[in-house]
Amino acid sequence: MRWPASLVAGGSVFALIAVAAALGPALAPYPYDGMDIMARFLPPSAAHWFGTDEFGRDVLSRMLYGARLSLLMGVGATAVCLVIGVPLGLAAGYYRGGIDETIMRAIDLLISVPPILMGILILSMTPPNPWKTAIAVGIIYVPIMVRLTRSVTLEIASEEFVLAARARGERPWYILGAEILPNAWPPIIVESALRVTFAIMLGAALSFLGLGVHPPASDWGLMIAEARPFIVEAPWVAIAPGIVLCLTVIAVNLIGDGLREVLDPRLKRGRG
Amino acid sequence: MSVPVLRVSNLSVAYPAGAGWLRAIEDVSFEVAEGRALGVVGESGSGKSTSALAVLGLLAPEARIESGAAQFKGESLFELPEAARRDLRGNRISIVFQDPFTSLNPALPVGRQIAEPLVWHKGMDAAAAAIEVERLLAEVGIPRPREVALAYPHQLSGGMKQRALIATALACSPELLILDEPTTALDVTIEAQILDLLESLRRSRGVSMLYITHNLGVVARICDDVCVLYAGRVVEQGATAAVLKAPRHPYTKGLLASLPRVTERKHRLAPIPGRFPDLSAPPPGCIFHPRCSFVLDRCRSEPQVLADGVRCWRAAELAGERWRVEEGAIPARVGKDEGALVEVKDLAKTFQLGGLFDGFQVDFSRGFPLKFAPPSVRAVDGVSFSVSPGEVLGLVGESGCGKSTLGRMLVGLIEPSAGKIRIAGGSPQSQRRAAQIIFQNPDSSLNPRKTVQSIVGRPLQLHDLASGSKVRERVVELLELVRLSAAYLGRYPHQLSGGEKQRVGIARALATSPRFIVCDEAVSALDVSVQAYVLNVLADLRDRLNVAYLFISHDLSVIAHIADRIAVMYRGAIVEDGRTEDVLQPPWHPYTEALLSAIPAVDRTPESKRIRLRGDAVERGEAVKGCRFQHRCPRKIGAICETDTPPVREAAAGHRIACHIEV
Numbered sequence: 001m002r003w004p005a006s007l008v009a010g011g012s013v014f015a016l017i018a019v020a021a022a023l024g025p026a027l028a029p030y031p032y033d034g035m036d037i038m039a040r041f042l043p044p045s046a047a048h049w050f051g052t053d054e055f056g057r058d059v060l061s062r063m064l065y066g067a068r069l070s071l072l073m074g075v076g077a078t079a080v081c082l083v084i085g086v087p088l089g090l091a092a093g094y095y096r097g098g099i100d101e102t103i104m105r106a107i108d109l110l111i112s113v114p115p116i117l118m119g120i121l122i123l124s125m126t127p128p129n130p131w132k133t134a135i136a137v138g139i140i141y142v143p144i145m146v147r148l149t150r151s152v153t154l155e156i157a158s159e160e161f162v163l164a165a166r167a168r169g170e171r172p173w174y175i176l177g178a179e180i181l182p183n184a185w186p187p188i189i190v191e192s193a194l195r196v197t198f199a200i201m202l203g204a205a206l207s208f209l210g211l212g213v214h215p216p217a218s219d220w221g222l223m224i225a226e227a228r229p230f231i232v233e234a235p236w237v238a239i240a241p242g243i244v245l246c247l248t249v250i251a252v253n254l255i256g257d258g259l260r261e262v263l264d265p266r267l268k269r270g271r272g
Numbered sequence: 273m274s275v276p277v278l279r280v281s282n283l284s285v286a287y288p289a290g291a292g293w294l295r296a297i298e299d300v301s302f303e304v305a306e307g308r309a310l311g312v313v314g315e316s317g318s319g320k321s322t323s324a325l326a327v328l329g330l331l332a333p334e335a336r337i338e339s340g341a342a343q344f345k346g347e348s349l350f351e352l353p354e355a356a357r358r359d360l361r362g363n364r365i366s367i368v369f370q371d372p373f374t375s376l377n378p379a380l381p382v383g384r385q386i387a388e389p390l391v392w393h394k395g396m397d398a399a400a401a402a403i404e405v406e407r408l409l410a411e412v413g414i415p416r417p418r419e420v421a422l423a424y425p426h427q428l429s430g431g432m433k434q435r436a437l438i439a440t441a442l443a444c445s446p447e448l449l450i451l452d453e454p455t456t457a458l459d460v461t462i463e464a465q466i467l468d469l470l471e472s473l474r475r476s477r478g479v480s481m482l483y484i485t486h487n488l489g490v491v492a493r494i495c496d497d498v499c500v501l502y503a504g505r506v507v508e509q510g511a512t513a514a515v516l517k518a519p520r521h522p523y524t525k526g527l528l529a530s531l532p533r534v535t536e537r538k539h540r541l542a543p544i545p546g547r548f549p550d551l552s553a554p555p556p557g558c559i560f561h562p563r564c565s566f567v568l569d570r571c572r573s574e575p576q577v578l579a580d581g582v583r584c585w586r587a588a589e590l591a592g593e594r595w596r597v598e599e600g601a602i603p604a605r606v607g608k609d610e611g612a613l614v615e616v617k618d619l620a621k622t623f624q625l626g627g628l629f630d631g632f633q634v635d636f637s638r639g640f641p642l643k644f645a646p647p648s649v650r651a652v653d654g655v656s657f658s659v660s661p662g663e664v665l666g667l668v669g670e671s672g673c674g675k676s677t678l679g680r681m682l683v684g685l686i687e688p689s690a691g692k693i694r695i696a697g698g699s700p701q702s703q704r705r706a707a708q709i710i711f712q713n714p715d716s717s718l719n720p721r722k723t724v725q726s727i728v729g730r731p732l733q734l735h736d737l738a739s740g741s742k743v744r745e746r747v748v749e750l751l752e753l754v755r756l757s758a759a760y761l762g763r764y765p766h767q768l769s770g771g772e773k774q775r776v777g778i779a780r781a782l783a784t785s786p787r788f789i790v791c792d793e794a795v796s797a798l799d800v801s802v803q804a805y806v807l808n809v810l811a812d813l814r815d816r817l818n819v820a821y822l823f824i825s826h827d828l829s830v831i832a833h834i835a836d837r838i839a840v841m842y843r844g845a846i847v848e849d850g851r852t853e854d855v856l857q858p859p860w861h862p863y864t865e866a867l868l869s870a871i872p873a874v875d876r877t878p879e880s881k882r883i884r885l886r887g888d889a890v891e892r893g894e895a896v897k898g899c900r901f902q903h904r905c906p907r908k909i910g911a912i913c914e915t916d917t918p919p920v921r922e923a924a925a926g927h928r929i930a931c932h933i934e935v
Contacts, residue, residue, distance in 0.1 A: 160711035161719040164780065167683045168731045169704035182721040265721060265764040 007258020013251035017244065021067035028061035033216040041234040050240035053223075054230055059240050062218050066241070069219035073134050073203030073212075074196040074248070080138025081145050081195060086188060088142070089149025090176045094157050103146065111143040116205060123211040133212035137199045148191050152184040186260045193256035197249045220245045275346045277448050277480040278304040278327065283340030285322050285331065293336070294552040296322045297504040300340070301578070304448065309474060309481035311495030311512065313488060315527075315799035316770075317548055319504035320484045324450050327482075328367060329357045344448065363393040366441040370453035372433035376425040382436050383409075383421025389443045408439040413469055431462035435469065442473070450482045455490065459670040460826065461885045464870035467493050468884065486799065488531065489872030492516055500524050503549050503559045507583045516874050520587045522564045522595070529595035530804035532833035534856060534871060540811060541833070542595050543804035547769045558584070565596045612658035612694075613820050614682065614707075614788055619691035621652040621677050651677040653844035654691070661787060662818040666835025666852070668828050668867065674844040675824045679790040682822060683709045696787060705735055708781035712793035714773035718765040724751070724776050725761040731783035750779040753816075754809050771802035775809060782813070791823045795830060807834055828867050832856055837926075840864045843900040850927030859923050859935040862907040899932065909933060 020027065036056035044051045050059035092103040113121070122136040156162065157180060165175050204221020207213040213222055220241040227238035261267045283300045286293040297319035304310045314320045325331050327342050327349065342349040344365060349357065361367075366389070369375045376385060386408060387401035396404065402421070409417030412435040425433060434454060441449055451470070455463040471494065473479060483495055491498050491512055499509040500521065508521040519525045529542035546563035549555055555562055561571040566586060576583045584590075624646040633643045651674040659665045669675045680686045682693060684700035684707075695703040711717040718727055728747045732738040738746045748758045754775035765773055774794065781789055791810065795803040811834060813819060825831050831838055832852060839849035840863060848861035855864060862883075869883040885904040898914040899905070905913065912932050920928050923935040 160713055160717035163680075163685055163711065164709065164717060164777070167685055167704070167709045168734060168784065169701075170734060179719055183719070263721075265723075266766045 004258045004261040006254045007262065010251045010254025010256075010258060013247060014255060017067065017248055017251065018071065020064060021071050024064035024067055028058075028064045030058035030061040032062045032065035032218070033057065034061075041230065041237075043234075044236055051234065051236040053227065053234070053237045057216075059223075059237055062223060063220065063241055063244060065217070066213075066219040066223060067244070069130050069213050069217070070200050070203070070221065070245070070248075072130055073137060073219060073221070074200040074252075076131070076134035077137035077141065077199035077203065078192050078195045080135050081141040081199075082188070082192060084139070085142045085145025086149050086181075089146040090153050090180065090184070092146065093150040093153025094172070094176055094180065096154075100150070104150070107143045107146050110139075115140045115202060116209070119202070119206045119211060120209065123206065128211050128214070130213055133203055133206055134199075137202050137206070140202065141195055141199065144195075145188070145191065148187060149184060152187055153180055156180045156183050182263070185263055189256045189259050189263075193253045196252045197245075200245060200248075274306055276303040276305045276343075277345060278482065279343045280323065280327065281341050281343075283323065283326060283342065284338040285319075285326050286336050286338050287332070288334055288336075289552045292552055295338070295504060295554070296335075296551065297326075297501075299578075300501070300504070300506050302499045302506065302509060304480050304482050305497075307474075307478045307480055308496045309483055309494055311483045311485060311491035311498045312501060313485055313491055313498060314501035315486055315548070315801065317503070317551075318501040320486075320501050321452055322504075323501075324367070324452055324482065324484055328361060328365065328450065329354075330361075359393070362389040362441075362446075363444045364446050365448045365450065366444070366446040367450040367452060368434070368437050368441045368454045371457050372430050372437055373457065375437055376433055378425050381422050381424055382428065386421070386436060386440045386443060389440065393444050404443070405439075408443060409436065411442070412436070412439045412473075413465075414439075429462075430458050431465060434458060434462075434466055438466075438469065438473075442477070442479075445477070446479065448480050448482065450484070452484045453486070456485070456487070460828070460870045461670065461866055463490075463872070464882075465884060467872065468882075470494055487872065488516065488527065488800075488874045492874045493872045500527075503551060503554070505559055505583060506578055507560065508581060509578075510581045518591070520582045520591065521560075521584050522566050522586075522590065523560050525593075525595040526563075526565075527800060528874065530801045531874065532804070532807065532829045533873060533875070534829050534832045534868060535873065535875060540808050541804035543808060544595075544801035545805070547771070560584075566590055566593065611660065613661045613663075613696060614659040614822070615692075615694040616658065616682070617656050617692045619652055619655045619678065619681060619693060620650065620689050621674070621681060621686060622648045622650050622689045623677075624648050650844055652681070652688075655841075655844075655846055656691075657839055657846065657849065659788065659820045659822060662814060662820055663837065664814060664821045664823055664835045666831035666838045667822060667824045667841055668826065668831045668838060669841035670826060673841045675841050676792055678841075679709065679792045679822060679824050682788075682790050683707050685709070705784040706786055707788045707790070708784060708786040709790040709792060710774075710777050710781050710794045713797050714770045714777065715765075715797075717777045718773055718780075720765050722764070723761065724756075724763050724765075724768075727765075727776060728779045728783055731780060735784055737784065746783075747779075750782055751776075753782060753813060754779045769802070770798055771806055774798060774802075774806050778806075778809065778813070782817075782819075785817075786819060788820045788822070791821050791825075793825055794823070796825060796827065803830070810834065828871055829873075840867070845900060845930070847901065847931070848927075848929045850924065854924050854927040859929065861901075861929045861931050862905050862933070863901050866906065899930075907933060 034057060039052050039056035040054055042048055042052040048058050048060065050063065052058055088103050092100040118140050119136050122139065123132060126132070162175060162179055165179050200221050203212055204219060204225055207219065207222040208225045213219050223241040224238050231238055281301045284295060284298045286295045300323055302310060312320045312323060326337060329349065337350060344360065376382065383402065383405045386405045390396045390401040390404055405421050406417045409420055414420050414432060414435050420428065428436065455466050458466065467490065474481065485491060495512050497510065498512045498515050500507050500523065502523045508515060508519065508524050515524060516528065519528055526544040530544060532541060544563050549559060549562065557572040557574055558576045561567045564571065576585060625648060633645055634641055635643055655678060657665065667675050677686060681688050682700060684704065693700055696706045700707055725744065725747050728750055729743045732743050732746055747761065751758065751760060756772065756775055768776065795806050798806060807830065814821065823831060823834055835852050837850065838852050838855040839846045840855070840861060842863050848855060848864050856868070866883045866885050883906055885906060898916055899918045902908055902913040909932055918930045918932045920930045921935050923929055929935060
């Protein structure tokens with residue numbers, strides 16, 4: 001099988017970022033919390049590739065350390081949101097009636113609380129830790145995933161091939177897993193790629209409120225947030241993490257596109 | 273001769289397709305003479321709509337007019353600036369589209385939409401336009417035009433909407449009216465009303481018409497001349513009566529031979545084999561040669577030209593030849609009486625409408641104010657019948673009459689509200705293997721993510737009918753039954769044509785060796801030539817496997833062709849049933865009579881009596897008092913129809929009619 005170019009490109013960029021995140025501490029030229037008051041706001045140079053921040057900390061090193069937390073936030077939260085949201089959406093869309101009503105009203109309840117408040121609610125009950133932030137962000141995004149999956153399922157469940165499966169006596173789990181889900185993937189994948197981005201930013205917002213990563217540790221979102229007051233004097237402090245964040249987002253979206261192509265027989269070439 | 277209203281000459285239009293261009297129409301020429309109606313017929317993909325859109329200047333932006341010209345009253349349309357063409361559209365040339373359900377803007381009252389061209393092109397003010405709208409609505413046969421003008425589209429039935437659209441098209445007294453499948457989305461009795469309307473408009477207004485359709489019967493009804501398109505080329509043109517009576521091009525012959533007819537019951541139809549050519553890589557020589565049964569070597573190499581109204585060099589020598597009849601026709605089955613395979617008794621289904629909260633009603637007049645009484649619809653209302661092994665029971669009725677609900681109850685997809693179903697002695701749920709269903713829409717009945725092998729093989733695995741390599745063997749056997757080769761095993765649905773998809777759907781239904789199959793509009797979405805082929809496959813299967821069908825369709829000609837017995841359904845109940853030959857002949861239930869009369873048949877004589885129903889199907893309500901057909905019945909005899917449930921009369925052995933009129 002030929003791999004789609006988007007999957008290859010996105011996959012390799014993402015792999016590079018993931019490797020950098022895994023080996024971060026080993027690659028970083030400086031400790032992430034090594035302050036040097038004399039070296040505040042140094043522009044990029046040979047010694048500090050991406051410059052230094054307001055405490056004279058090396059931006060590159062902080063980025064490498066922060067990569068792990070950012071990826072955990074993005075990918076972890078999206079995974080949580082998929083694992084909870086997709087089955088609920090499938091059930092609501094397929095069974096309709098009481099089950100649908102129950103799930104959707106619960107989701108309405110969840111959606112009526114603003115995301116940051118919801119995060120605070122979930123995280124303030126126990127001491128914060130990045131894992132929990134990721135799970136909280138994932139839960140915050142569950143309503144979106146449920147609604148999307150439900151609407152796709154509603155449409156597919158009325159297709160005649162689903163009726164045919166019911167007519168031959170298939171069990172619900174087979175119909176949901178083998179008949180409906182494969183056709184529901186494309187919009188779910190697109191949405192998931194978007195969620196990764198939003199999760200990194202929401203995670204940063206929660207960290208900024210002291211509910212995720214604790215300074216002096218950092219992730220990309222928090223770095224951007226912290227650099228905001230100095231954006232005019234020292235734009236590089238925000239730009240560098242901004243660029244890697246962008247790259248990650250683009251890579252994830254390319255992977256999403258590629259996956260869609262791999263999963264859809266209609267888009268495969270060289271057959272038939 | 274005077275200048276024709278519309279002359280299209282040597283028109284070619286192409287769409288981008290992948291790396292190259294797909295020529296949707298090539299070298300198409302036709303003329304609409306003053307006051308005449310030209311029918312452009314063809315199956316899907318023949319380019320008939322593309323030709324009309326090109327004339328109007330409404331082609332998709334990526335389409336390219338490669339060559340040719342279109343002249344409206346001698347004026348060259350393609351050379352006009354866009355503003356001038358806009359002035360023509362809706363004013364001197366107007367169009368009615370296929371789907372009345374989406375052609376009207378749901379957010380605006382109907383009257384305002386009809387007034388739009390009047391205000392825009394004729395510069396009328398609102399008051400003058402309103403008066404004109406009322407006059408137009410009355411002209412297209414809408415009762416109480418003033419009220420209808422203020423109504424929103426959702427308040428009108430399909431037939432009323434189409435009348436309103438015709439009124440819009442007529443608003444500026446166009447010289448040319450283009451109709452793109454205007455009756456295809458409508459029920460047959462409503463179609464007949466619309467065709468009557470178009471006929472009378474032609475007489476009263478003398479408007480010229482370009483009528484696009486796939487239905488040869490409609491052409492026979494409405495059009496003076498006909499132009500047959502195949503794969504974007506004109507294959508034959510001429511006067512309608514001549515072309516339909518003595519077709520000269522093999523394709524036209526094939527098309528006519530594929531048509532099931534009520535008047536003439538044949539054992540097998542003669543379909544056109546093969547599939548529609550890929551227009552991005554058309555076959556060399558004659559475009560039709562891969563499917564033609566008169567093909568010679570010369571056809572394969574020599575592109576054909578249109579000469580004397582026909583695009584075939586053998587036309588003259590084939591003049592007397594008929595399209596070949598499929599060989600190996602099996603003699604008609606003799607009905608074996610082996611008792612009932614399927615028994616249905618007093619079956620009923622009531623659907624609740626709306627969500628949970630729609631069911632609560634607040635009423636302070638009596639007792640506790642909050643009541644739970646959900647609005648409901650009685651889709652099927654006390655239906656009884658039986659089907660013997662190997663028998664085909666045709667179930668005919670208009671949309672919304674409950675025929676699909678009935679079919680789905682028989683295979684356990686819908687739980688009945690009342691009544692009893694016995695299939696081979698058991699309930700539908702316990703007889704999943706014995707009772708199967710084939711659906712209408714080839715594009716939705718197969719999972720696009722699965723190969724033909726896994727689609728057809730799945731029922732075998734589910735019911736432990738085969739395992740391992742046996743599955744593949746059995747799938748190949750099943751595909752052979754529907755005349756598909758093993759080459760199809762690895763294909764995905766999008767790689768199949770409509771007819772092939774439908775046959776895979778049939779193979780899947782056959783996998784469990786069912787004794788009874790519900791065919792729910794199984795051929796309705798297919799083109800005529802393909803439909804004939806699938807009908808033959810179904811008839812063969814019945815003969816070979818002795819499987820019984822409940823064949824559900826809105827098309828009485830199809831039913832008459834395949835069914836041993838016919839049941840006519842109206843608003844949830846069977847109003848007439850009996851052996852096919854009995855039902856097709858008097859005595860009739862008034863509804864059956866109207867259905868038969870409404871079919872636009874190619875061979876209908878002008879003297880044929882026309883029976884038209886009043887109005888549209890009334891809304892499905894709750895319990896019916898009196899006869900359920902009373903509101904539309906042309907033979908209503910009096911108050912008894914409104915008060916008493918009609919008795920079931922036995923016109924002949926096994927031929928029952930539910931009507932107050934004596935047989």
